[in-house]
């Protein structure tokens with residue numbers, strides 16, 4: 405089976421800073437793959453490199469077996485969508501939910517806008533009552549639902565999710581994680597999910613990569629993570645720390 | 652054990668153009684020389700509770716309490732001046748983001764020296780020696796280097812430790828830590844908690860640890876207060892968290908994904924009941 409997403413020895417260099425030092429990973433269609441590691445380890449840089457937003461110095465990135473050109477084309481942005489941690493920062497403050505959802509449809513020349521917007525809002529559990537609200541009239545969880553609706557409305561096959569629930573309260577996080585799982589199943593989406601929370605990744609993903617200093621520490625199955633069967637001491641340390649304080 | 656801090660029926664109300672926001676609605680608890688956690692979701696009134704105890708409530712808000720007693724001092728009935736003196740000395744607060752608490756245009760070393768000199772008459776070179784020792788005591792590995800750095804030049808964890816070093820100078824009896832580790836990586840988070848823990852066990856400080864992370868709090872604190880909509884819905888021993896009674900506390904515990912726990916798909920969500928906020 406062709407991988408939905410494949411990175412081969414990707415390096416990202418900012419000026420003189422080596423943010424990714426040759427990272428490789430492969431994600432199958434419909435699979436959910438997690439990225440964990442301390443802040444600054446290069447997790448977001450991987451997503452940005454895929455989205456064409458980071459200076460890739462070498463290596464290749466394939467989507468559905470096709471190597472990506474330096475400039476991503478429109479078809480790419482239709483099949484790959486991104487959701488960020490802070491939906492407030494990614495939703496234009498002076499646009500209503502309706503406008504926010506219309507924009508990607510207009511960019512990709514997708515018709516039948518009315519029906520798609522109504523459907524997208526229903527799919528993320530907001531309903532049309534939210535259609536003409538502004539971002540500041542929404543709670544954090546509702547804003548994240550709008551961000552997800554906006555990503556889904558162009559019918560992508562891959563979602564890049566960067567700490568999508570890290571700014572949310574635990575109960576809202578649970579709702580958004582459930583929503584993401586539901587849409588993944590319904591639409592057979594492929595996920596690349598970044599989180600600093602091991603439990604979130606173990607819950608949402610099939611496999612994951614642990615990162616440190618722009619490099620892979622190891623790749624493992626979520627079941628291995630849950631069973632605390634990491635091979636690398638660094639991963640063990642993260643697992644240990646995630647269980648809380650020990651006196 | 653006599654309480655270090657007694658809070659009875661604490662209320663904080665914001666009078667805004669659109670009406671009154673009751674941020675804290677009758678909070679009561681006692682604190683000894685222990686670690687007390689305050690948890691709850693955002694907006695539940697945790698920070699406003701801490702700020703009211705500190706005397707740092709915004710001016711347009713109204714604070715009332717039947718009793719607010721710190722070590723025999725009636726905080727509801729002392730001058731702003733006396734309150735300020737307490738704050739610089741016997742009561743301290745650390746905030747989530749040290750960037751707001753450290754002076755951005757002064758090196759970390761100089762800030763520590765100034766606060767040492769504000770506390771006692773001591774020469775510059777002696778103060779600077781002490782500042783270095785302080786930085787070392789919060790496990791900053793290269794104190795001489797960090798001494799000369801500006802706040803924006805250090806990582807979040809380092810800035811938070813520098814804040815704690817500053818606070819150590821005053822040697823407070825009561826510390827209110829408002830989400831002091833939420834912005835930090837888990838491993839760094841535990842380092843900072845270890846320092847706070849030492850202050851409680853070695854210096855007999857009383858600690859109020861505010862956090863939205865119920866599980867972290869219960870692993871670190873002796874007791875936990877759970878807040879919802881400005882009220883305490885439950886107080887319990889951290890070790891007895893699993894026996895929590897209130898459906899809100901139970902809901903908060905249940906809805907978090909847990910490493911190694913049986914897979915729950917979908918995750919249970921919180922079914923909020925209007926009566927919780929009564």
Ligand SMILES: Nc1ncnc2c1ncn2[C@@H]1O[C@H](COP(=O)(O)OP(=O)(O)O)[C@@H](O)[C@H]1O
Nearest residue numbers: 418421423441442443444445446447448449450
């Ligand atoms: N535009 C940029 N210029 C220079 N350095 C950058 C830039 N973006 C990110 N970095 C650096 O790359 C490293 C990895 O960043 P990032 O991928 O955002 O980490 P993570 O998401 O794991 O926290 C960090 O050290 C960061 O400071």
Ligand SMILES: Nc1ncnc2c1ncn2[C@@H]1O[C@H](COP(=O)(O)OP(=O)(O)O)[C@@H](O)[C@H]1O
Nearest residue numbers: 665672674692693694695696697698699700709
């Ligand atoms: N300056 C303010 N004006 C009006 N309401 C405020 C102000 N600051 C806080 N509040 C309200 O007080 C409540 C409690 O806030 P806070 O104590 O900061 O919550 P927490 O720390 O638990 O997240 C919130 O509902 C918030 O809306």
Ligand SMILES: [Mg+2]
Nearest residue numbers: 447448449566
């Ligand atoms: Mg990141």
Ligand SMILES: [Mg+2]
Nearest residue numbers: 697698699829
């Ligand atoms: Mg707060």
